[in-house]
Amino acid sequence: MSIVEIFRLAVNALRTNKLRSFLTMLGVAIGVFSVIGVMTALNVISGSIESGLSFLGSNIFQFAKYPTINTNDSEEKFANRRDISLEQARTFSRLMEGQANAICFKVFSGGKPVSYGREKKQGNTIAGTNEYFLVANSYALGYGRNISAEDVDLGRNVAVVGADIRKKLFPNETPLNKVIKVNERPYQIIGVFAEKGSSFGQSQDDMVIVPITRFFFDFGSANRTVNIAIQSTSQATYNQTLDKAIGAMRVARGLKLGSENDFEIYSNDTLVSAFGQIAGTVKIGAFVVSVIALLAAGIGIMNIMLVSVTERTREIGLRKAIGARRDDIVRQFLLEAIVLSELGGLAGILSGVVGGNGIALLFDMSMVFPWGWAITGLVVCSVIGIGFGFYPAWKAASLHPIEALRFE
Numbered sequence: 001m002s003i004v005e006i007f008r009l010a011v012n013a014l015r016t017n018k019l020r021s022f023l024t025m026l027g028v029a030i031g032v033f034s035v036i037g038v039m040t041a042l043n044v045i046s047g048s049i050e051s052g053l054s055f056l057g058s059n060i061f062q063f064a065k066y067p068t069i070n071t072n073d074s075e076e077k078f079a080n081r082r083d084i085s086l087e088q089a090r091t092f093s094r095l096m097e098g099q100a101n102a103i104c105f106k107v108f109s110g111g112k113p114v115s116y117g118r119e120k121k122q123g124n125t126i127a128g129t130n131e132y133f134l135v136a137n138s139y140a141l142g143y144g145r146n147i148s149a150e151d152v153d154l155g156r157n158v159a160v161v162g163a164d165i166r167k168k169l170f171p172n173e174t175p176l177n178k179v180i181k182v183n184e185r186p187y188q189i190i191g192v193f194a195e196k197g198s199s200f201g202q203s204q205d206d207m208v209i210v211p212i213t214r215f216f217f218d219f220g221s222a223n224r225t226v227n228i229a230i231q232s233t234s235q236a237t238y239n240q241t242l243d244k245a246i247g248a249m250r251v252a253r254g255l256k257l258g259s260e261n262d263f264e265i266y267s268n269d270t271l272v273s274a275f276g277q278i279a280g281t282v283k284i285g286a287f288v289v290s291v292i293a294l295l296a297a298g299i300g301i302m303n304i305m306l307v308s309v310t311e312r313t314r315e316i317g318l319r320k321a322i323g324a325r326r327d328d329i330v331r332q333f334l335l336e337a338i339v340l341s342e343l344g345g346l347a348g349i350l351s352g353v354v355g356g357n358g359i360a361l362l363f364d365m366s367m368v369f370p371w372g373w374a375i376t377g378l379v380v381c382s383v384i385g386i387g388f389g390f391y392p393a394w395k396a397a398s399l400h401p402i403e404a405l406r407f408e
Contacts, residue, residue, distance in 0.1 A: 014336060020304060025344035027300045028384070031293030032348025032377045033355070038286035039373045040356025042279050044365050059101075059232045060136055061242055061267040063092075063249055065225040068266055081262050083225035086216060088252045092228060095248035100241055102231040104136035105129060105212050107224050112183045114161070114208060116169040124165060124206045126182055128215025136229035139207075144176050144191030147211055155213040159187035162205040163195040182208055185218045294380065297344065298388035305337050305392035316396050329397040337389020338382055345381030349374050 014021045066078045089105045096103060106129040114124050127133065130152045134141060144160070151158055159182065166175050175189045187210060196204040216224070228249075232241035242265075249263060309316070316329060353374070357367040 011339065014339060017308075021340060024297070024300050024304045024340050025347065027297035028294065028341050028344025028381060029348035029351065031290050031297050032345045032381065033352045034293055035286050035290035036349050036352025036370065036373055036377055037355040038282060038352075040353050040368065040370050041359045042282065042356075043368045043370050044356060044360045045279075059235055059238050060229055061238075061245070061265060062136075062227055062229045063245070064227045064264045064266070067264045078264075082253070083223070084228065084253075084263065086212065086221065086226055089226045089228050092245075092248050092252040095251060096230070096245060099244050099248075100230050101233045102132040102135045102229075104132035104229040104231075106133060106136070106227050106229065107212060107215060108227075109215075109219060109224075112208075114165055114169065114180055114182050116175075116178060116180045119169045121165055121168040121206070124162075124182075124208055126215070126219075127207060127209045128212035128219075129209050130212055132229070132231075133209050135231060139196060140194040142192045142194040144189070146191055147209060152211040152213055155217055156211055157185070157187050157214055157218075158190045159208050159210045160191040160193060161189055162193045162203075162207040164203055164205040165208065166192050182210070183219070294384060297341075298384045301337055301340055301385065302388040302392060304340070305333060305389055306395070308336070309333065309392050309396045326397045330393045333393035333396050334386060334389050337392070338385035341381040341385035341389075342378065345377055349377050 063084070065081050065084055086105065093103050093105075106127050108128075109126045110123075112124050112126045114121050129147065131147050131149050133139065134146060141160070142163070147158065147160060150156075159180065161175065161180070165180075169175065169180065170178065175192060177188060177190075179186050179188050181187075187208075193205065193207065198204060210218075212226070230241065230245050232238045246261070246265065250261065253262060255262065319329065353369060356370075359365065360367040
């Protein structure tokens with residue numbers, strides 16, 4: 001009997017018991033969905049790592065009170081640390097004079113309104129910083145000028161605004177030299193950032209930067225910590241600059257010899273590495289869940305096929321009586337089990353890809369199709385079909401034709 005004929009018989013047998021076949025395939029689909037959905041989502045996020053987590057510029061590391069990604073320690077440990085004050089940041093800068101290409105101070109406050117006349121834009125991020133913000137945060141100036149060291153020293157009420165703010169408040173005119181209100185504080189616009197886009201669904205063009213001295217004057221310094229970003233002169237001097245910066249930061253913080261650092265150190269590489277650790281843990285969890293689900297689905301396939309063999313005992317006896325070989329019976333029932341498993345696997349892969357790419361649509365990321373995991377899923381489904389369908393197929397092929405024809 002040809003493979004086409006065996007396949008046709010298998011499909012007809014499955015169509016005869018639609019509900020039973022559907023429920024069996026559903027079990028396989030759930031198992032495959034659990035792993036494909038998670039892997040697709042992780043691939044989507046991984047594809048946005050460079051733009052999403054690499055918010056620091058080239059050859060840059062940063063000191064901060066809190067870690068960007070915390071995987072081990074309690075939040076209380078970091079909350080109990082002293083804030084990094086502007087005075088400490090300035091002491092650090094003096095100690096590092098001539099040792100780095102750029103040293104950026106920055107402190108953030110989110111959710112602030114920005115208004116001009118009757119127009120108002122809510123939910124903006126305000127950053128108090130110095131002249132090195134663009135270098136340290138991979139922003140570019142569209143037009144106008146950047147904050148200068150003199151602006152910081154004199155505490156001028158000037159600001160550089162993002163593209164979203166310019167579009168909302170000044171759709172038909174230049175914003176340069178216009179006075180806006182940031183949380184009801186007046187600032188003169190001296191420059192506009194080039195459009196940067198969004199990351200993880202969060203716009204990066206709703207930023208307003210002002211001199212850090214003015215920021216503290218207008219918004220207060222209590223319970224605020226300064227982040228310090230340092231750019232080495234080149235990649236070759238990166239490690240040397242990092243070592244010197246750690247020593248300078250410890251001096252600025254007044255730490256004694258032998259005491260541990262009370263600040264965090266991170267760079268683009270450490271952020272990517274931290275995300276990789278989290279993603280690895282999630283992958284293991286998804287794999288364990290999918291193995292359990294697929295094992296349960298495989299047992300379901302075996303059970304359904306055994307029931308099918310019992311129900312079709314007379315059919316098997318009749319086929320063997322008119323010349324069907326043992327191998328034909330085995331192939332028929334094995335193929336039924338494989339078709340059940342593969343159809344469930346395909347449904348799980350498609351739903352997993354759609355579900356995983358829902359993250360991409362939600363956070364405005366690029367969609368992906370995990371070809372490697374999809375192929376692996378189909379192979380695993382074939383193994384499940386063969387592994388759990390072999391015994392029912394062998395049992396069907398072992399029936400004696402005379403005894404099978406007597407079966408009621």
